[in-house]
Amino acid sequence: MSNSDMQTKTTAKPVKATDLHVGGPEDMLPGVPKRDPIVVATNITRTFGGLKAVDVESLQIPRNAITALIGPNGAGKTTLFNLLTGFDKPDTGDWALNGKSLKGVPAFKVARMGQVRTFQxxxxxxxxTVMDNMLLGAxxxxxxxxxxxxxxxxxxxxxxxxTERALDLLERFKLVKLKDDYAASLSGGQRKLLEMARALMCRPELVMLDEPMAGVNPALTQSLLSHIIDLKSEGMTVLFVEHDMQMVKHIADWVVVMAEGRVVAEGDPKTVMRNQAVIDAYLGSNHGKDLGTDTDTVNTMKELLDDQR
Amino acid sequence: MDWGSLFTNAAYEIISPTTAAYALAAMGLAVHFGYTGLLNFGQAGFMAVGAYGFAISTLTFGFPWWAALLTGIAASVVLALILGIPTLRLRADYLAIVTIAAAEIVRLLFTTNTFAAVTGSAAGLSGYKTSWQAMNPIPAGNYNIGPWVRDHNEVWLLIVAWGLVGLAALLIWLLMRSPWGRVIKGIREDEDAVRALGKNVYSYKMQSLVLGGAMGAFAGMVFVLPRSVQPGNFQPTLTFFIYAILLLGGAATIFGPIIGSMIFWTLLSIFSGFTARAVEIGWLPFMTSLQAGQVRFILVGIALMVIVIYRPQGIFGSKKELAFVKQ
Structure with missing residues (x-):
């Protein structure tokens, strides 16, 4: 990617989808119904041993919007991802894509129904080869x-x-020169791009990205971000897990916050970042712990909070 | 020492029916392990059900050769389903444990005295070749194949055995360049990723297990046509020899298993011929002729180790593939 390219993308403010939920700003509470939900989940629980990893009473994902799923480590975000995509089975609960129940539907059928995921x-x-990776997605x-x-x-x-469609996508994701290389020779960031491009080969309706930015260098982050925003403009719905608050604030239309398996808050990014439950979830979970690993997140969080005041 | 006959005998191993049988079995393993990533440690079991299916259906039920052949294949398909249904949903290593155990169960069932009337127990079975030899279109007599003289039955078997090897190679080549092969290779790399792309991984693994198992059954039948059916031939070591052949040639290659089998058998023949003769003329005074018969496996083991250390991708494997293994 050229430098000027990056600049334009950084400065361009993504168009945010608004008015996604039923009710006014005061109704932005966990489990709030959406005007046009693509996924409706109720009463999802999953326990590992004695630990309740996921305990979500109600969650709706708004259609044609970018929803971020955030929360501290161990909040159950990835577990919820696995449950929604059929990679794991919940103890209780029901969930549906476009009104069709996905309960007990195996992972490969979930993907065929238009709900495609990537992995952390x-x-x-x-x-x-990169090309074979792509073709496998069709x-x-x-x-x-x-x-x-x-x-x-x-x-x-x-x-x-x-193959033609794959070439178009590879062109967009700037991987076309690498199409005959083994995927193992790609850098971490390029692999993330490839995985996302491959998921798009499935022509999904809902794209679920598990930490798309983890381990990606800043230059590629910008490119990945713009791709995610593009998905929305092409009519797709995006649900992604992310730790980077700046990024969430930048691109998400809706934010769902999980802590200890529960949805503790949801709303548009600005509202959520002001929410006391969110601050508690992020800061509270780090009380008495070594902050070393998570300091960045906490600092970003603090900066964000300062911005909002 | 008679070096001439030593090497003539060894060279015949390049085309011998047993080499073809091992090549077929190794191609089945290439489908399982090389392309799909299924750790099948029970290829000997697939060969056993193929061989016994052929022999028992001929001897006990009087089937003609083609019905006996179909019985052998059907038996291997049933074995693949029995093994696959409970284990293919589990992690890869479970299949390894189950297949090695199943192959032993199969062998012991054929060995036990309880079914001696049908299986011949430890003595095995013979006399199942009548229908097969009756359809031999080659006129009776001896034929010169290069420096070797072989009778019409052996010539017929050579044609059929290598014909099968050729067909199996063609089938694998066609499959692995197709979208089907792409899914199969994807499963080897990461089955969750393939599942997330909407492919029924379980079904593909089952298809692969059945295909490779059927090749094992063909191998078992070709293996027992020049000899008799002996349960002792289907020990776990057989599976390990076939793995050695596969790794020697290159696990995810078409010609690897064929060339691997040729090299394996030629080396085995050279070493056994050499040690037997060397003991005879007193070059190895510390060894009895019985020990000499075993020492060839040690030498083959060393030769295989050298090849695997210095060419770990096998003879036909791509060096490029190996460059990333450590990442």
Whole structure:
């Protein structure tokens, strides 16, 4: 990415989606119903041993908006991600995508229904080329059937079509020069980009990104951010887990805060950052602990709070 | 020492039916381990059900060769399903434990006296080749193949065995360059990532297990056609030899298992021929001829170690793939 490119993207203020929930500002409480929810989850619980990792009474994700899921380490964000995408099974609860229940639906079917996720620890398929990684994302491929696979003429045309689409996406994500390289040779940030581009090959409705910025250098962060904003302008819905408060404030339309498995606050970024429960969740969880690892977050949080006052 | 016959015998191992059988079994493992990442340690079990399926259906039920062949394949498919249904949802290492145990159960079931009337127990089975030899289109007699003279049955077997190897190689090549092969390789790299992209990972793993298992069954049948069916031939060491062949040639390659099998058997023949003759003429006075028969496995082991240390990706594997293993 060129320097000027970066500058324009930094200065450009993303257009925020507003008026997502039912009611006024005073109704921005945990579990508030949304005007047009894409995901509706109720009473989701998951325990590991004696620990209640997730205990969410009600959560709705607004359609065509960027929702951030934040919270201190161990708040249950990733567990909730796994539950919503079928990678883990909750003890209780029901949840639906576009009104269709996802309870008991295996992960691969959830993805086929248009809800595609990425992982906190990037899962680029190392010993495959970048292009093969991309092509794997395309849905309904004839050549993925055992018997059809043997006869190339049955899938050659489709293969060309999805290759073209993959090239377009790689171009956008600035990975096209690396298309024939093994994914293992990519840098951490490039792998994040690849994983996101690969998820888009599925033509998802809802993209769920688990810490898309973790371990990504600042230059690439800017590019990743602009891609996430692009998803919204293309009509997709984004739900992402993030620790970086600046970024959340910058791009999120809606913020859901989790602590100790529960949703403790939700609302637009400005409102949420002022919320006492959020401050407690972030600062309170660090009382008496070594702040070394999380100092950045705490400092950012403090700065944000100062900004708001 | 008769170096001429030592090397002529060894060279025949390049094309011998047993080499073809091991190549087929190793290709099955390439599908399992090399391409899909399934740790199947029970390939000997798949070979055993193939061989016994063929022999028992011929001897006990009087099936013609083609029905016996289908029975052997069907038996391996059933074994793959039995192994796969409970374990393919679990972590990869569970499949390794279950397959090695299952292969032993299969072998012991064929060894036990309880079913001696059908399985021949420890003595094994023979005399199942009549229908197979009756359909041999090659006129009876001896034929020269290069420096070797072989009878019509062996020539027929050579044609069929290597024909099967060729077909298996073609099938793997077609599959692995297709979108199906892409999903399979993706599963080897990270099955959760593939699942998150909407692929039914369980189903693909099952297809792979059945395909590689069926190749194992073909291998078992080719293996027992030049000899008799002996339960002792299907010990876990057989699976380890096949793994050695696979790693020698390159795990995720088409020709690796074939060339690996040729090298393995040629080395084995050279070492056994050499040690046997060396003991005979007194070059190795500290060794009996019985010990000489075993020492070849030590030498093959050393040779394999050298190859794996200096060329860990195998003969056909790409060095590039290995560059990232340590990351």
């Amino acid at each position: 620890l990037t899962k680029a398929l190392g010993m495959m 849905q309904n491929q004839t050549g993925e059937g055992f018997f059809q696979a043997i006869i190339p003429s049955m899938w050659r045309k489709q293969e060309d079509d999805i």
